[in-house]
Amino acid sequence: MPEMVTLTIDGHEVSVPKGTTILEAAKSIGTEVPHYCYHPGMSSPAMCRLCLVEVEGAPKPMPGCVTTVMDGQVVHTQSEQALKNRRGVLEFYLVNHPLDCPICDMSGECNLQDYVHAEGREHGRGREPKRIFGRDDFGGDVLFYGDRCVMCTRCVRFMSEVEQDHRLTVVERGNRSVIDTFYEEGLDGTYWHGNIVDICPVGALVSKEFLHKARAWDLTHTPSVCTGCAQGCNIDLHTRDNLVQRVKPRENLDVNAWWICDYGRHGYEWMNRGDRLEAPVMRSAGASQAMAWGDALRALLAKADGAGPVKAIASAKSSNEDLGALKRLVDALGGGDIVYRSARADDEVPLKGFPTLARRTDLTPNATGADLVGASRVGDDDATGGLDAVSGHDGIVIVLNDDLSDQGEDFGANASLFVYMGTHASAGATHADFVLPISTHAEGEGSFTNLERRVQRFAKAMDAPGMARPAWLVLGALAAETGGGDAPRSAADAFAALGRSVSAFAGITWEDVGTRGALLNESVSVTGD
Amino acid sequence: MAISVKVMHRPEPETTSYLRAALSGMALTFKHMVNPTKVTQQYPEEMTHLSPRWRGTHVMEQHADGRPKCVACGLCPTVCPANCIRLVGGEDDQGNRYPIVYEIDEFRCIFCGMCQEVCPVEAIHVGRHFENAEYTRERFVYDLDRLMEQDHPSTLLWDPSDPSSE
Ligand code: SF4
Ligand code: SF4
Ligand code: SF4
Ligand code: SF4
Numbered sequence: 001m002p003e004m005v006t007l008t009i010d011g012h013e014v015s016v017p018k019g020t021t022i023l024e025a026a027k028s029i030g031t032e033v034p035h036y037c038y039h040p041g042m043s044s045p046a047m048c049r050l051c052l053v054e055v056e057g058a059p060k061p062m063p064g065c066v067t068t069v070m071d072g073q074v075v076h077t078q079s080e081q082a083l084k085n086r087r088g089v090l091e092f093y094l095v096n097h098p099l100d101c102p103i104c105d106m107s108g109e110c111n112l113q114d115y116v117h118a119e120g121r122e123h124g125r126g127r128e129p130k131r132i133f134g135r136d137d138f139g140g141d142v143l144f145y146g147d148r149c150v151m152c153t154r155c156v157r158f159m160s161e162v163e164q165d166h167r168l169t170v171v172e173r174g175n176r177s178v179i180d181t182f183y184e185e186g187l188d189g190t191y192w193h194g195n196i197v198d199i200c201p202v203g204a205l206v207s208k209e210f211l212h213k214a215r216a217w218d219l220t221h222t223p224s225v226c227t228g229c230a231q232g233c234n235i236d237l238h239t240r241d242n243l244v245q246r247v248k249p250r251e252n253l254d255v256n257a258w259w260i261c262d263y264g265r266h267g268y269e270w271m272n273r274g275d276r277l278e279a280p281v282m283r284s285a286g287a288s289q290a291m292a293w294g295d296a297l298r299a300l301l302a303k304a305d306g307a308g309p310v311k312a313i314a315s316a317k318s319s320n321e322d323l324g325a326l327k328r329l330v331d332a333l334g335g336g337d338i339v340y341r342s343a344r345a346d347d348e349v350p351l352k353g354f355p356t357l358a359r360r361t362d363l364t365p366n367a368t369g370a371d372l373v374g375a376s377r378v379g380d381d382d383a384t385g386g387l388d389a390v391s392g393h394d395g396i397v398i399v400l401n402d403d404l405s406d407q408g409e410d411f412g413a414n415a416s417l418f419v420y421m422g423t424h425a426s427a428g429a430t431h432a433d434f435v436l437p438i439s440t441h442a443e444g445e446g447s448f449t450n451l452e453r454r455v456q457r458f459a460k461a462m463d464a465p466g467m468a469r470p471a472w473l474v475l476g477a478l479a480a481e482t483g484g485g486d487a488p489r490s491a492a493d494a495f496a497a498l499g500r501s502v503s504a505f506a507g508i509t510w511e512d513v514g515t516r517g518a519l520l521n522e523s524v525s526v527t528g529d
Numbered sequence: 530m531a532i533s534v535k536v537m538h539r540p541e542p543e544t545t546s547y548l549r550a551a552l553s554g555m556a557l558t559f560k561h562m563v564n565p566t567k568v569t570q571q572y573p574e575e576m577t578h579l580s581p582r583w584r585g586t587h588v589m590e591q592h593a594d595g596r597p598k599c600v601a602c603g604l605c606p607t608v609c610p611a612n613c614i615r616l617v618g619g620e621d622d623q624g625n626r627y628p629i630v631y632e633i634d635e636f637r638c639i640f641c642g643m644c645q646e647v648c649p650v651e652a653i654h655v656g657r658h659f660e661n662a663e664y665t666r667e668r669f670v671y672d673l674d675r676l677m678e679q680d681h682p683s684t685l686l687w688d689p690s691d692p693s694s695e
Contacts, residue, residue, distance in 0.1 A: 101602075101649075102600050102602035102604070102649045102650065103600050103601075103602065103626040107602075135624065211620065212601065212618040212619055212620055212626055213618070215602075215603040215607070217607065218603065218607070
């Protein structure tokens with residue numbers, strides 16, 4: 001139990017562990033002290049001078065981000081003196097600021113805009129011409145609008161303290177100081193620099209990819225989980241017009257804190273892919289026929305009766321619920337092998353300042369989940385090959401969410417029943433008796449299990465095209481029809497069914513997982529190397 | 530069930546002569562005929578007077594070099610209560626933010642003028658104009674070129690000499 005200190009902030013008594021700063025103590029009672037340079041993940045240089053608060057007995061205003069609390073201290077964050085300090089500091093910030101909110105990508109989520117609107121002066125008093133820096137390309141995905149910068153140095157500190165690759169610095173002094181890169185090197189070749197765009201409190205650092213794409217207030221934020229690797233970083237999908245426009249990290253101190261890698265940040269285009277399967281199709285005697293789900297599943301069940309042993313290809317990109325439902329169906333049809341293929345990178349890409357976070361070698365989000373339901377990994381590190389045993393199988397072949405991109409048209413030619421469940425068409429599915437459209441993880445609810453065996457939920461961010469449905473819904477209905485039991489009606493049902501059939505998932509509920517994730521009983525601890 | 534017949538009692542003809550109404554109508558016509566103040570306007574030879582605050586179909590202001598003044602800030606599509614403005618922003622070859630697509634569906638527009646009021650660069654304006662006849666419905670979705678071609682005067686949302694309408 002740490003030693004507690006009791007102080008008064010704006011008339012509220014608050015007890016916090018010794019060594020807490022005033023800013024953090026105020027945050028714990030819901031009082032936000034405006035600030036730029038302070039970020040919970042980095043050191044505090046106390047240079048933005050915006051978090052100055054009035055402390056009774058202190059000779060001058062104290063910076064809340066570095067002043068630690070003392071017993072019996074009386075702090076005012078909203079007193080006349082504190083407000084006057086902030087109004088003055090904000091006026092200085094606007095001396096050289098171009099006020100170009102209408103063309104600034106940060107507009108709508110900008111801390112300068114918010115603070116000035118809340119507490120700043122209504123009109124500027126400056127008469128001098130503003131100094132002009134213009135725009136600079138920092139390399140990587142980052143553009144720098146020097147005039148908008150408030151010189152908080154968060155970006156510099158991120159690169160030196162968190163990524164630990166000194167790529168940015170402050171050059172010049174005083175009024176002319178500006179953030180710059182070393183030589184022409186820029187940010188190219190760093191793997192976490194997208195985070196500086198997130199932590200820049202104003203629109204000085206913007207993403208080239210997102211430039212002018214959408215306004216902050218038009219985007220819908222949906223909590224999700226990154227599918228880039230087995231780390232399972234918590235993210236928000238920002239969508240508009242049923243398209244993912246960008247990916248932002250979602251704070252979860254147990255997994256990724258405030259950061260995500262650039263690989264995950266820019267790996268969302270596949271969710272926007274247009275040429276999707278939209279209706280269940282049955283092929284018989286060379287003719288394809290689109291049909292309603294009910295008809296397709298009834299025809300499938302009729303054909304599956306006595307069709308022989310099953311071989312299934314699963315995917316480490318499918319959710320726990322999808323994999324569990326596939327497992328139940330395979331068991332209900334008499335049992336059989338489930339294999340999956342997944343891409344692997346040669347090296348981890350660690351974030352040096354946060355040892356438990358790295359872009360992992362396993363480039364799929366749910367290989368752990370696939371292993372836990374009893375699937376085995378086959379094939380090479382680029383997710384090809386390994387399917388010879390399935391390709392010529394003469395019983396039932398079920399393919400879930402693997403696009404068979406390396407397979408020829410003769411894949412599954414001997415199968416007595418070949419079911420292809422995917423998001424888009426594939427040459428490998430030429431012989432499929434049933435082609436069933438499924439939704440992506442962004443189009444439905446579900447969960448992934450990351451490499452430390454943490455189950456994490458994602459929510460529905462977009463609408464699925466046409467008649468595409470989540471795989472757990474389809475497989476769950478088929479499994480219930482063949483093996484008995486209830487068909488799952490929601491992802492929570494499907495997760496509960498998974499807990500009943502796979503012991504590793506027993507004992508945690510959908511609510512336990514919540515927005516922060518929950519560790520399975522036999523969790524493994526992971527650190528970066 | 531017996532069928533009952535409802536008998537309508539109409540007023541007697543002697544109390545309801547249509548002649549009286551016809552005569553009073555003719556009297557009014559005659560009064561107007563001899564009245565020296567004419568109220569009929571000879572439109573289209575003679576144009577109607579429109580208030581400076583009349584709000585009609587839109588005009589997009591442009592720079593001297595023909596670029597639209599709009600900077601694709603997204604405020605007018607946000608404020609528009611009829612949700613009839615479609616905007617896709619982008620960057621031109623000089624690095625300026627500009628609207629790649631800017632369309633207003635004039636059929637859905639309710640001519641509230643809020644787009645003009647909100648525009649930070651005074652680009653989009655409602656116009657003092659009402660002659661909008663077209664042969665097809667599609668022509669009522671005005672794209673950026675069409676909006677810049679409009680040559681009618683734009684609206685004054687308030688009287689400059691009395692901005693707070695007192
Ligand atoms: S940084 Fe903020 S205040 Fe500055 S232009 Fe952008 S939105 Fe406006
Ligand atoms: S670019 Fe952004 S993060 Fe970096 S110092 Fe300027 S305001 Fe701060
Ligand atoms: S006048 Fe009103 S309804 Fe019409 S486009 Fe402008 S904001 Fe929308
Ligand atoms: S408010 Fe003005 S600048 Fe902004 S998008 Fe509309 S027309 Fe363009």
